[in-house]
Amino acid sequence: MALMMLVAWTVISVQGKATLKSQTTELLNKWVQSLEDGDRLYAQLESIRPADCGPDHLRRLNTIVFHENSISNIWYFGAETTHAQCSSVFGAFDPPIDLGDPTRGLFSTDDRVTWYNRPISAIEGLYTLTVVKKGSYGVSFTRTGNLAVAEDDQFYVADPGDPDKIRSQASGNPDLLTAYKNDFGPMVGNIYARACSDGSISLCYLTMISSVTVLWENKWPLTIFFLFSCITGFLVSQRVNRIVHKMRSPAGRIRRAVARGGAGFVPYYQPIMTLEAMECQGCEVLARFEDEYGKLYPDQFIATIQELGLTWEFTEIIIKKALKDLSPLLAGRPGFKVAVNFFQADLEDDRIQTVIGSPVFKLAADAKISLSCEILETGIRAGTSIAKSLEYLRSIGCSIAIDDFGTGYSNLAQVKALKPDLIKIDKMFIDDLTHNSDTARSAFINVILDLASAQGISVCAEGIETMEQLAALRNRSVDFGQGYFFAKPMPIQDFSLYLLEKAMKRRIPETERLGKLFPLVR
Numbered sequence: 001m002a003l004m005m006l007v008a009w010t011v012i013s014v015q016g017k018a019t020l021k022s023q024t025t026e027l028l029n030k031w032v033q034s035l036e037d038g039d040r041l042y043a044q045l046e047s048i049r050p051a052d053c054g055p056d057h058l059r060r061l062n063t064i065v066f067h068e069n070s071i072s073n074i075w076y077f078g079a080e081t082t083h084a085q086c087s088s089v090f091g092a093f094d095p096p097i098d099l100g101d102p103t104r105g106l107f108s109t110d111d112r113v114t115w116y117n118r119p120i121s122a123i124e125g126l127y128t129l130t131v132v133k134k135g136s137y138g139v140s141f142t143r144t145g146n147l148a149v150a151e152d153d154q155f156y157v158a159d160p161g162d163p164d165k166i167r168s169q170a171s172g173n174p175d176l177l178t179a180y181k182n183d184f185g186p187m188v189g190n191i192y193a194r195a196c197s198d199g200s201i202s203l204c205y206l207t208m209i210s211s212v213t214v215l216w217e218n219k220w221p222l223t224i225f226f227l228f229s230c231i232t233g234f235l236v237s238q239r240v241n242r243i244v245h246k247m248r249s250p251a252g253r254i255r256r257a258v259a260r261g262g263a264g265f266v267p268y269y270q271p272i273m274t275l276e277a278m279e280c281q282g283c284e285v286l287a288r289f290e291d292e293y294g295k296l297y298p299d300q301f302i303a304t305i306q307e308l309g310l311t312w313e314f315t316e317i318i319i320k321k322a323l324k325d326l327s328p329l330l331a332g333r334p335g336f337k338v339a340v341n342f343f344q345a346d347l348e349d350d351r352i353q354t355v356i357g358s359p360v361f362k363l364a365a366d367a368k369i370s371l372s373c374e375i376l377e378t379g380i381r382a383g384t385s386i387a388k389s390l391e392y393l394r395s396i397g398c399s400i401a402i403d404d405f406g407t408g409y410s411n412l413a414q415v416k417a418l419k420p421d422l423i424k425i426d427k428m429f430i431d432d433l434t435h436n437s438d439t440a441r442s443a444f445i446n447v448i449l450d451l452a453s454a455q456g457i458s459v460c461a462e463g464i465e466t467m468e469q470l471a472a473l474r475n476r477s478v479d480f481g482q483g484y485f486f487a488k489p490m491p492i493q494d495f496s497l498y499l500l501e502k503a504m505k506r507r508i509p510e511t512e513r514l515g516k517l518f519p520l521v522r
């Protein structure tokens, strides 16, 4: 945008400078013409007799002014060469006005006219530029603009009688600039530019022309400038919007979190219980996410992770965090299974060596934690190399679980081929399970149980919420269960307490037995 504005501004400046230069040259020519007119006039004026400021004298002065193009007023000084006796515009002065040296300029400002800094109320409001005096007469020129020259920040006024001669000067004098501003009338404004002369004197003619004039006279750069501004403004705002939106979108947030090594991802743990002994034999690791923009739940970010192709990076982050959380907790619990959800994409194709061969498995082995790889039933597709990956995982000590079983369309042969250690029956089959239920879903559970028992595969029921569901599952000899009935997924602090509490309860019968063996003697 800055570049576009620079281009637009350069175009305007170049155009503006050209305009200023031509206007300055025009002004200079008019000025020289005026001076020549004045010179021609003096001889004629000196011949006027009698010069007494009487009606006849004034009429003759007026007649001369009438026929002149560039002369606006004729002054008569008489014997007192510094005192104006009369003028063609103002008539006779009584008493005469002391003008001092009338070869100097007269400047007018908005609210007063100053002649040598002395207000002359009689001619207030009129704009007379310069009086050039020769002999008894002086002339004021028709306003053609003043000629000014500038060198660096010095500001000079040219002598009207000799444009090459500098008569007055000011350095940043605001009064003088104001005076010029007014003398230039509507042309003058807040922009001034220099058009340097080519001559030997290193002076630049300075004129001031309003920015409005410059822009107005150069409509096309102005149009381009505004168009550029509008378009760039629009594009920039769009871009900013997109960036902000991207940053706040789930995709942006997840990408940032993964890039920062998993900041914002927190593993939660949900206990997996043995339904016979009702003991916590393992847990499922379920990811949660929270950053400065708030929380995201798995149904909001799991698909995004897949779309971004960050599946393994994410799984590694979760496994590492879970191992760090659980290592101190599971030291005395051999056989405790930590189930982690895997993405199907990571188990397919050539990812097996690069991805599955990850150091996280070594970390798990070092911490003596047995991982269980959960893979969605919907992820089982014929013709993929998923079986090879699962074989590899099994070889490094990972057990295999088919998650959300019943929601996919895998046939039993496909499932058998994968040789899973565990099948997790989806919650929807558990939802309408009652003690005596004989619905189609409940019949499906029986089929799975038969299949699993024939193949030596364990079964876990997901989403157990009620005592009734639990009873029905225990009656069917389902091995494991998971659900809000036992506990919701929880952060590591709560999960540690949960395990501790369970361990304490297990010891109670022992304590009771001890109590019986060694009753308290009071």
Ligand SMILES: Nc1nc2c(ncn2[C@@H]2O[C@@H]3COP(=O)(O)O[C@H]4[C@@H](O)[C@H](n5cnc6c(=O)[nH]c(N)nc65)O[C@@H]4COP(=O)(O)O[C@H]3[C@H]2O)c(=O)[nH]1
Residues within 6 Å of the ligand: 270, 285, 286, 287, 288, 297, 298, 299, 302, 318, 340, 341, 342, 343, 403, 404, 462, 463, 464, 465, 482, 483, 484, 485, 489
């Ligand atoms: N209504 C009800 N819900 C229960 C009950 N017991 C457990 N759940 C919920 O059911 C989901 C079980 O996990 P899932 O089938 O693996 O389904 C998971 C899993 O497929 C995926 N997911 C979660 N964390 C991860 C992860 O770290 N990696 C991968 N790849 N997927 C994950 O997101 C899914 C949803 O996870 P969550 O929202 O944590 O939802 C969890 C859990 O909170 C219950 O009794 N009632």
